[in-house]
Amino acid sequence: MGxxxxxxxxxxxxxxxxxxxxxxxxxxxxxxxxxxxAITGKSGSGKSTFLSLLAGLDVPTEGNLYIxxxxxxxxxxxxxxxxxxxxxxxxxxLFPLLTVLENVMFPMGLQHVPKKEAKExxxxxxxxxxxxxxxxxxxxxxxxxxxxxxxxxxxxMASGGQILLADEPTGNLDSQNxxxxxxxxxxxxxxENYAVIVVTHNEKVxxxxxxxxxxLDGRLEVVRA
Amino acid sequence: xxxxxxxxxxxxxxxNLVTVGISVMLVLLxxxxxxxxxxxxxxxxxxxxxxxxxxxxxxxxxxxxxELFISEQIVxxxxxxGQVKDLSYMTVMMAGEGDFKEAEYSKYLNLYVAGAxxxxxxxxxxxxxxxxxxxxxxxxxxxxxxxxxxxxxxxKKRGWEIGDRITLKCYYYDPASEFGKxxxxxxxxxxxxxIAGTMEDAGGKTSAIQNDIIIPGRAAWNLFAQFGLxxxxxxxxxxxxxxxxxxxxxxxxxxxxxxxxxxxxxxxxTGYALVVxxxxxxxxxxxxxxxxxxxxxxxxxxxxxxxxxxxVVSYLAGNSRRAEFALMRLQGVKKVPAAFLFLTEQxxxxxxxxxxxDVLVAPVVSSLPGILAVNxxxxxxxxxxxxxxxxxMSRGSVVYLLSMQQ
Numbered sequence: 001m002g003x004x005x006x007x008x009x010x011x012x013x014x015x016x017x018x019x020x021x022x023x024x025x026x027x028x029x030x031x032x033x034x035x036x037x038a039i040t041g042k043s044g045s046g047k048s049t050f051l052s053l054l055a056g057l058d059v060p061t062e063g064n065l066y067i068x069x070x071x072x073x074x075x076x077x078x079x080x081x082x083x084x085x086x087x088x089x090x091x092x093x094l095f096p097l098l099t100v101l102e103n104v105m106f107p108m109g110l111q112h113v114p115k116k117e118a119k120e121x122x123x124x125x126x127x128x129x130x131x132x133x134x135x136x137x138x139x140x141x142x143x144x145x146x147x148x149x150x151x152x153x154x155x156x157m158a159s160g161g162q163i164l165l166a167d168e169p170t171g172n173l174d175s176q177n178x179x180x181x182x183x184x185x186x187x188x189x190x191x192e193n194y195a196v197i198v199v200t201h202n203e204k205v206x207x208x209x210x211x212x213x214x215x216l217d218g219r220l221e222v223v224r225a
Numbered sequence: 226x227x228x229x230x231x232x233x234x235x236x237x238x239x240x241n242l243v244t245v246g247i248s249v250m251l252v253l254l255x256x257x258x259x260x261x262x263x264x265x266x267x268x269x270x271x272x273x274x275x276x277x278x279x280x281x282x283x284x285x286x287x288x289x290x291x292e293l294f295i296s297e298q299i300v301x302x303x304x305x306x307g308q309v310k311d312l313s314y315m316t317v318m319m320a321g322e323g324d325f326k327e328a329e330y331s332k333y334l335n336l337y338v339a340g341a342x343x344x345x346x347x348x349x350x351x352x353x354x355x356x357x358x359x360x361x362x363x364x365x366x367x368x369x370x371x372x373x374x375x376x377x378x379x380x381k382k383r384g385w386e387i388g389d390r391i392t393l394k395c396y397y398y399d400p401a402s403e404f405g406k407x408x409x410x411x412x413x414x415x416x417x418x419x420i421a422g423t424m425e426d427a428g429g430k431t432s433a434i435q436n437d438i439i440i441p442g443r444a445a446w447n448l449f450a451q452f453g454l455x456x457x458x459x460x461x462x463x464x465x466x467x468x469x470x471x472x473x474x475x476x477x478x479x480x481x482x483x484x485x486x487x488x489x490x491x492x493x494x495t496g497y498a499l500v501v502x503x504x505x506x507x508x509x510x511x512x513x514x515x516x517x518x519x520x521x522x523x524x525x526x527x528x529x530x531x532x533x534x535x536x537v538v539s540y541l542a543g544n545s546r547r548a549e550f551a552l553m554r555l556q557g558v559k560k561v562p563a564a565f566l567f568l569t570e571q572x573x574x575x576x577x578x579x580x581x582x583d584v585l586v587a588p589v590v591s592s593l594p595g596i597l598a599v600n601x602x603x604x605x606x607x608x609x610x611x612x613x614x615x616x617x618m619s620r621g622s623v624v625y626l627l628s629m630q631q
Contacts (some may be wrong), residue, residue, distance in 0.1 A: 053554075057555075057623050058622070058624070063329055074532050078554075078557045078558065078559045079557060080556025081556065082558075082559035087555055091627075093548075093550060093552055093555065093627060095229075095552055097229070097233050097237065097549070098229070102228075102232065106229075106556060107557075109226065109228065113276070156452075159556075159557075182347070
């Protein structure tokens with residue numbers, strides 16, 4: 001299977017007015033579709049910075065990062081996030097003014113999918129993540145954390161991409177919901193053929209991954225291939 | 226994308242109401258401010274109508290305003306002056322009915338005749354005291370027709386009727402008379418006048434001398450000319466046409482030959498001084514000008530205040546949407562469209578506030594340019610604030626904005 005993401009000796013330096021902080025150094029790795037990758041490490045080790053680079057929210061200060069064979073500096077990174085890569089976070093980050101259903105329909109609206117079709121597909125995605133339809137009309141603040149994270153995953157599915165990036169997706173969840181989300185992420189990779197990259201320091205999440213990387217002081221190493 | 230704006234307008238009720246409410250309040254306040262200036266300016270413009278400046282030709286020491294000798298040249302110059310309006314003049318003569326010998330003047334010379342160019346010239350007489358309607362009366366007095374209005378008692382006593390032509394032998398007061406020794410002389414012949422109407426006998430009703438016969442001012446003027454005499458008016462009053470140009474008016478009056486009152490001058494019958502009753506007008510105009518200047522001096526402060534409020538409200542509203550902006554960016558929406566979306570929402574709310582404010586002030590403020598100016602100032606203020614907020618937001622890192630929400 002082809003590599004959807006390939007990092008070549010990338011580095012990243014945070015530069016403030018007064019100081020430079022090296023967050024990543026010489027990171028080289030690759031990610032394929034159909035697998036779950038876990039990137040573990042302590043807080044401040046650089047895993048979230050790496051995920052931001054993979055999401056195209058920033059670009060490496062050193063090295064090259066290829067997305068589907070194209071260097072990330074040369075592609076439209078907004079279009080990349082709209083069509084190819086979705087990101088879910090520990091804090092869920094759903095649109096607070098949109099209902100559950102509208103949140104899932106949102107990416108399809110950006111892709112100009114007709115409203116009726118978007119609604120039908122949103123129903124399907126929400127059903128896939130196991131959310132009861134009684135919640136579709138609710139606002140995000142009216143449902144539980146586990147439910148919100150499932151909506152976030154459904155929204156990621158709705159964008160129709162190939163990459164799912166998750167930053168501590170179970171960080172705010174209890175063990176029962178944590179298990180559900182881990183299962184869903186596995187399904188995304190194995191059934192929906194996504195490259196799922198999860199940044200976590202949760203051992204259970206890492207255990208469920210197909211490949212585990214460890215991040216230490218900005219350097220990435222393979223823990224389990 | 227615009228569905229998001231619709232949802233936001235529908236669901237952020239409290240925040241949106243605050244924005245709309247502040248816009249309404251600012252529209253009201255600005256209209257109150259500009260409306261006050263406009264009202265004062267209107268009052269100033271209409272001051273000449275509401276507080277007209279009355280002028281009267283007097284003798285040099287200002288002790289007499291009636292029964293004077295005011296030269297033909299002065300009356301003519303005032304008639305032609307662009308600085309004068311509502312000119313009223315009246316001349317007085319004596320007459321006897323029919324042609325009689327001069328030696329018998331004491332027997333026949335018993336009619337007081339006045340030539341007046343309008344009703345205002347006839348001291349203390351009003352339209353309702355005449356048998357003619359106001360329009361016909363004024364048309365007659367403004368004309369040079371040899372027609373007259375006769376005191377109803379005189380009419381009855383002499384057996385005259387409306388439509389009769391009567392013959393009068395007229396005498397004029399000699400302008401060369403010494404003070405206290407008025408002389409009268411025959412004009413030189415008789416004239417025929419048609420009775421066009423009557424007037425009430427005002428005996429006791431007014432303090433003015435009751436005239437027996439009134440002829441049009443211009444007819445009286447022609448009468449003097451007919452007998453080779455220089456016309457003179459006994460009374461001349463008028464209003465200043467443009468009170469805002471009082472200096473120009475006074476200069477022209479000097480050129481005409483009218484002087485300022487000299488209280489210590491000798492009393493005479495010659496009318497060539499001018500009393501200008503402008504104290505009330507000047508006081509009112511000065512007060513209004515001061516009020517306008519005071520209000521206008523606050524204009525920069527008001528503008529800055531409005532800009533500041535608009536900016537701050539917009540900025541705060543913009544800042545409260547940072548997480549949503551970051552989420553949009555995370556979903557792949559570009560910076561400009563994302564910022565534009567929130568800006569559109571903000572503009573719609575401000576416009577709604579402006580419209581509500583305009584509707585509220587419309588019954589009071591009739592000036593469309595004023596309303597547009599207020600809306601323009603407010604929209605500019607809000608746009609600057611919103612542009613600053615969203616500009617700052619779009620420069621920020623998405624990860625940072627998301628982490629702040631987290």
